[in-house]
Amino acid sequence: MNDRPLRFCEGGGFVVGPSGDLPFDASDHHRSGLTVMLGCNHLRCNHCGATVRVGPPGRGIDEDAVPRELYAAEDLATVTIPKTSVRLDTCRCDSFEARQVAQAMDHERDSPSAPHMPWSCAGHPPPSLPVVVGDVTCVEATDWRMEVQRILDGACPRPLPGAGAHQGPSLWLGWLLTYLDGTVPGEALRAEVAGRVADPSPEVRVRMWHVIARLPWPEGVAALASQVESLGSEALVAYPLAERWAPLSAFEALAQAVVDASSDASRAVGRRALLQALLAPLPSGAVDPVPKVVAIHAAAFSDAMCFGWLAEHAVSVARIGSERWHMVMDRLAGWHAKPDTGYLIVVAGMGLLQAGIVAPAAFMEWLDTARKRHLWVHDAWVRPLKEVASAMVSD
Secondary structure (H helix, E strand, O other): OOOOOOEOOHHHOEEOOOOOEOOOOOOOOOOHHHOOOEOOOOEEEOOOOOEOEEOOOOEEOOOOOOHHHHHHOOOHHHHOEEOOOOEEEEOOOOEEEEOOOOEEOOOOOOOOOOOOOOEEEOOEOOOOOOEEEOOEEEOOOOOHHHHHHHHHOOOOOOOOHHHHHHOOHHHHHHHHHHHOOOOHHHHHHHHHHHHOOOOOOHHHHHHHHHHHHHOOOHHHHHHHHHHHHHHHHHHHOOEOOOOOOOOEOHHHHHHHHHHHOOOHHHHHHHHHHHHHHOOOOOOOOOOOOHHHHHHHOHHHHOOHHHHHHHHHOHHHHHHHOOOHHHHHHHHHOOOOOOOOOOHHHHHHHHHHHHOOOOOHHHHHHHHHHOOOOOOOOOHHHHHHHHHHHHHHHHO
16 A cells, blocks of 8 residues: 555645644645645654644643654643644644644745744545545445535535635535545546536536636546537626635636646647637627636736737637727737747737727827836837827827
8 A cells, every 4th residue: 555656735735723624634635726725734844854743723832842842742732831823733853833724834934924844745645445535435436426416415525614605515526536636536536527517507517617627637627628619608607606706607717727737738728718718709798707817817828829819819809898909918918928929919909900999099008008017018019009009099
């Protein structure tokens, strides 16, 4: 069993205060896509080599405490004192009283209040099967069609205290995918989630989108991209989701997945679907959600291929919504791949002006405020665009 690959907490592992979530299961670990922050129960000191011990919540130390003596104590509760707002973490050479819900190690010492200990996650093994997690039993032959439906109906594999009011099935599924990563049931669960992105029920669909958006894997991104392509304008329709602060559309879910995807191939698949969705007509009576989504997930639309496509299709994209010309120009004037892609700003801007998509005065205002909005500003594109727009204003 020792040859099983370890999984490591993203961010190097968190220490957590009394209200934080510290798992007791050795296989439980943190990924940023979980939304909630899980403390690491397998931190190791890179100086003394000791595995960090964690004390009970609500107990700390006095100023004379010696880390080596604390570490050697049979029970940390007997060598600590009541402190309601802290939880003690200690190795043989250093100690830290965690107060916040979760904190990552600050090895660069950028913050005076953050933990500066030389600690990092030493890895978590995949769970040994069979394993029962909450209301779910995981074996190699688990019927994940049935189990996913049970979770959607309220069967909870692991409550996530940090989720607060957003507790719910899509967060539970995300945690379960992370917990089972590297196992046969984990692969089967991924396949089931990816296979239900086009479920007849909007409530089920949006939950699958939410899982893939937060924890993208290649098959999940490909399935979501295919769904966006199939839906056309409906991909822009957002559905309410109890586990999320705002409604979610397939388009936004895919944009988030592309930003966090682990491979260039997945990002390319997702980006192609996103760009095609920019040409879909808006749903009847809908406020255009695209500019806001693109601004939030700008990195999904920031590579040379995207910039070339946006410049070529600037007029077609901008005709669909009144704010889209501004969105296209902001993306092209972003700092990615500059100055190599700088000429595309001129290509798109000239096209928009000549097609009458944007009033010259409004375009001049965009030019004048570009520097204040931290865009890439260079005479090579500012001068020709300003000359054309100024001439149009004069006419």
